Amino acid sequence: MTESARQSSPACPSRVRHALRRVCSVAAVGVVAMAVSAAGTAVPAQENHQVEMLNKGPDGERMVFVPAYLHVQPGDSVTFVPVDRSHNSESILGMIPDAADAWKGKINEEITVTFEEEGVYGYKCLPHYGLGMIGLIQVGEETPNLDEAQNVRLPGRAAGRMALLFEQVTAGK
Numbered sequence: 495m496t497e498s499a500r501q502s503s504p505a506c507p508s509r510v511r512h513a514l515r516r517v518c519s520v521a522a523v524g525v526v527a528m529a530v531s532a533a534g535t536a537v538p539a540q541e542n543h544q545v546e547m548l549n550k551g552p553d554g555e556r557m558v559f560v561p562a563y564l565h566v567q568p569g570d571s572v573t574f575v576p577v578d579r580s581h582n583s584e585s586i587l588g589m590i591p592d593a594a595d596a597w598k599g600k601i602n603e604e605i606t607v608t609f610e611e612e613g614v615y616g617y618k619c620l621p622h623y624g625l626g627m628i629g630l631i632q633v634g635e636e637t638p639n640l641d642e643a644q645n646v647r648l649p650g651r652a653a654g655r656m657a658l659l660f661e662q663v664t665a666g667k
């Protein structure tokens with residue numbers, strides 16, 4: 495670098511700063527525009543889904559979660575609604591992703607669970623577990639715990655019903 499270049503350099507920063515300010519304000523406008531489209535329909539917001547706890551489903555089956563299989567996106571929540579009495583919703587040991595939190599709703603009480611980790615989540619109604627009152631939620635497209643969840647042995651009618659729900663998991667399809 496020559497002496498004259500070094501001497502002229504102090505004049506540069508202000509021009510650089512000015513240019514950066516322009517770049518920054520353009521970027522800020524871009525962020526606002528993206529936020530607007532996110533609030534619209536382009537990017538789906540986190541959704542809340544509802545699962546009813548019923549003595550009898552629309553197909554006549556007794557002691558059911560409706561819908562029993564649900565495919566949601568990470569960040570979505572699911573509210574379990576006690577339409578009929580004596581039901582609850584709780585995760586089944588070994589049937590949720592490693593990093594996910596287990597949940598256990600109280601009998602007759604509504605509970606909302608937010609799902610962040612991708613994978614499958616098996617859950618049950620404790621009083622009617624053996625009668626097959628179970629459900630399955632798929633979060634996202636990756637299902638890292640699918641094999642592990644399918645290897646859990648379930649009691650009574652729960653096993654057969656859960657097998658049908660696993661057929662709806664979209665992994666690799």
Ligand SMILES: [Cu+2]
Pocket residue numbers: 557580581582619620621622627
């Ligand atoms: Cu129940």
